[in-house]
Amino acid sequence: MSFLNHLISGISLGSIYAIIALGYTMVYGIAKMLNFAHGDVIMVGGYMCFCATTYLGWPAWMGVVLAVIVCTALGVVIERLAYKPLRMAPSLAVLITAIGVSYFLQNAALLIWSSNPKTFTSVVTGEALSLFGGQMQISKVTLVAIAACLVIMVALMLFTGKSKVGTAMRAVSEDKGAAQLMGINVNTTISITFAIGSGLAAIAGVLLCSAYPTLMPTTGSLPGIKAFTAAVFGGIGSIPGAFIGGILLGIIEIFAKAYISTQLSDAIVFAVLIVVLLVKPDGLLGKHVSEKV
């Protein structure tokens, strides 16, 4: 029974990773950049929801809405101010700028909320689901995280596959110049992508803090890196890939903690990533692009 319990908590954690990874993969697909500030947007989402519910006494759902709105706007602003001027610059310049943005968000949070951890009250309340006569407990957060992740993935697949904006996104991701010639507004499309990615980060932030209720300015860093790993794991740029990568990463992490060593769990997660990339250099579902000679 403990195996099943671990599996459920693995899927739960994996769902949160997957939501972050979905945002990451969308942004990477279109901007071709490692957005290291993505993890810190998660943290901002967490603080927004925390402030709304704790300081302002708003109901939980309004806290979530506020977090999504603020993060969406934040994502768009970051892209416009810091990344857009660098669209022609070498990718390394964009990477360092993203790191600068990440430092900025963390230190701004440090000034506003101080480094003292805040205890986050879960946005999902209610009795845990009890199965097998109480041998197995599944918390509401877990259920919500899994459900949210599935809904988001399906919605994103439909959106990118079927809608006009989604088609524009795929076009811009393939070839910016050609997309522009076809009358697609590249700037708007990229902004929309950042908006979606950051909005998802807010949802992930709220869920993450609900499941692991300590909130600090650095809360987003490690989950951000892990989710990035998950996106690469599944094949960066691929939506189902990010989903599978996230879930697998969560399961591997929880199992490693449970059966091998808590301290080495991160090492094991990364080791699995390395092995996967050596066998499939473009991730599980990634497209292989070879250079033309």
Added chain:
Amino acid sequence: MNKLKSYAASKRGRDTLLCFGIVIIAYIIVQAAIAGGGISSQIKGLLVPICAYVVMAISLNLTVGILGELSLGHAGFMSVGAFAGIVTTTCLADAIPLAPLRLAVAMVVAGLFAAIAGVIVGVPVLRLKGDYLAIVTLAFGEIIKNIVNVMYLGLDDAGLHFSLVNQNFQLGDGGKMIINGPIGVSGVTKLSTFTSGVVLILVTLFFVLNFVNSRTGRAVMAVRDNKIAADSIGISTSHYKLLAFVVSAAFAGMAGTLYAMNFSTVTAAKFDFNTSILVLVFVVLGGLGNIWGSIIAATLLTLLPELLRGLSNYRMLIYAILLIAMMLFNNSSFKVRLLEKRAMRQMEKAEKAGGKKEGA
């Protein structure tokens, strides 16, 4: 004398003289300032870390600038070198009483261990490309940190005892724990001095510049500029990629020893992803492939938070803003146009230049 003049006139010679010149002049100025009492104790405390970061930046420039592969796990090699150095100096405490010599030996051992780590990491990593390669270096950096974090190493009359995850050995009488899991190392004998740091920088410069200005370095840069073309002229690309990566790791290891031997306690957590990123920032701001740029960027950016100390809590925020602003400026249309103009001028000149040899 004439020979020296023509050497200084070539771009290669100018860069080499500039690198060594900056370091030696900075050393003299700092020593004079210390003697005159013109340096605060905070800055004094930063001297050895600055030297370590300069070596880290030069060595990472070898991977990112010269080889052209993005590494996000350079701190991992620093970590290997730091702990290898600590263990070596502890073991040799009686055998080599002379501190500078003990430090030098420790650095060589640290360089060797980091080089071995470089081979272990480099062989799989260098088969990948671009961002995938970057994420795997990040992964290896974190793995190294995690493993060192659960390492227990003790020394007694019977020799070295080692275990992972849990300490499962007992030390004999007079035995001493060297690495104590997550607590790390405490009670390090501080061997590093500013002078030893500068010597390490000079040694690193000597080897790295020699490397770059040799057939080996040219082969590495050829692989960077065009892998397929390098292959086509008989360069084994995988061999040279690994070579550059391992040399880079070895110097990071030595920097690790220098760094660790400056503090009384050292933990694995010090050499994490953020340290790797910090060094990467030095390299990018100093200019890819530009060694003296790395030296200056590492020095200024390590000093910057200290210089901004008056702004108290806002200093890291300002650091972040400066970082973003510098990147935006470096790639602004103004500067890009300036560089393009320069390239255009050379192209026009080249168009005209005939077969006649200019000068000697």
Added chain:
Amino acid sequence: MAMLEVTSLGISFGGLRAVDELSMKIEKGGLVGLIGPNGAGKTTAFNMLTGVYRPTDGGIRLDGQNLIGKKPHEICKLGVARTFQNIRLFSQLSVLDNVKTGLHNQITYSFAESMFHLGSYRKKEKQMDEKAMELLRVFDLDGVADYKAANLPYGKQRKLEIARALATNPKLLLLDEPAAGMNPNETEELMETIEIVRKRFGVTVLLIEHDMKLVSGICEYLYVLNFGRLLAEGTPKEVLSNPEVVKAYLGE
């Protein structure tokens, strides 16, 4: 025995047969053209000869030695050098260093000598400089030796690529559309240079070209590819009068 012997060479990418049943024989010292319309598989053939692609079937022998399955850098060491259709220079290196890199396996010293700049380092570097300048002089590039390769005008970049390939001291030189993008004057000049190079360095040349008139001027023998298959071969005169070839080029 022919120097290069290609027998029934073929390669498939997925379901696509890019080259099929290609056989060629090139004698030492020859200047041979490989022509054909766009997408005929000429560059793919070069990529197989130089080990960039591994053929699905067939054989390649250079002076009797099998080249199939060898890596590109090993094939270069055996004496095959090439240029690329889309120029591939070491753009951040100087013109001189591009050629010196080509000398990588010709004038060598050890890794330790690289790191310490001791031993034969100075002597060998000087040899490299001299040899590289000599090659640059052949292509009229000695005046721009210190320039960054990326800053050369197009025509000079093409020449530099040939100089770099020659630096590897090849028996067989493969030129992929060496005159692409050049004006008629430059093209003529280049063709003369190729002729000079062949005599002076005793190298066998196989070149891909689009322009039939141009190849017929200097090549002694032509192979014509169409849809991955050998359409015709022979002297330029024979090939140009072959109705199949005319049809492939002009359409029906």
